[in-house]
Amino acid sequence: MDERLRAAYLATDYRVRLPQGGVARLRIGAPPPGALLALTHGVPWAVITAWNPQSQPVPRARNRSAQRALLAELRASPDVRAIRAAAGVGADGWREPSLLAIGLDADAARVLCSRYGQLAFVAGVGEAPPQLHWTKAAP
Template sequence: MPASEALRRAWLATQYRVRLPRGGYAAIRIGAPLPAALRPLLVAEDEPWGFITAWNPRAQARGRAANRAAQRALLQALRERGARLRAGTGVGADGWREPSLFALGIDFDALDALAARFEQAAIVRGRGGGRAELREYV
């Protein structure tokens, strides 16, 4: 079943903020190139990356304790796959916030498998400095 238009619009309007090594953040936007401030984190010109969370499976609100436990499990799973990680936060136009992770060096198949494992409705992904794309699972 495809995502509702309202949900898709919300995803497209969201800033996918990645904490920078020296403070502040860079915001990934769907359809836009990877921000210049994040490009030095890449080890290859076409390296795959993803912005993913374990919070609120199937785009349905869930309690803080369950979300935190799932996020810790996602962090561990990404580390086991050798991803390099930066903390992130999805920030919606309406002020909604969701802790997330910016994962570098993890292929799209692995991202898809983790999104399925943590029942995510969508993730953001890309290659190198190219455009960020929305990957929907609903």
């Protein structure tokens, strides 16, 4: 496991855009904010992306195309109750568009993330702290 990459994922601030404006800020291992709990109503959720497969930068057009395909898959999933815009923001200012999929459990998120070449994703359920999950593609 690449410890620098692991540390970067753990230090990322995961931000979910709220319907009423503003953001809910998620940190791995910290209690989820009340605004997230109000959105998810105790069902599983995952913050996922199709940007930068294998944590390697790719052209913006390719990232956008992959993200649109991921969004279409989430919209077609019978388990996904709602989707919210999100972003991962690194301590050094790095930013990656993401999606909060409400109703998507960690097993289903792992399948999707693996399909899009992602190394990891964040998932949770209820009041449990968000957890970092590695895909099988992880180093």
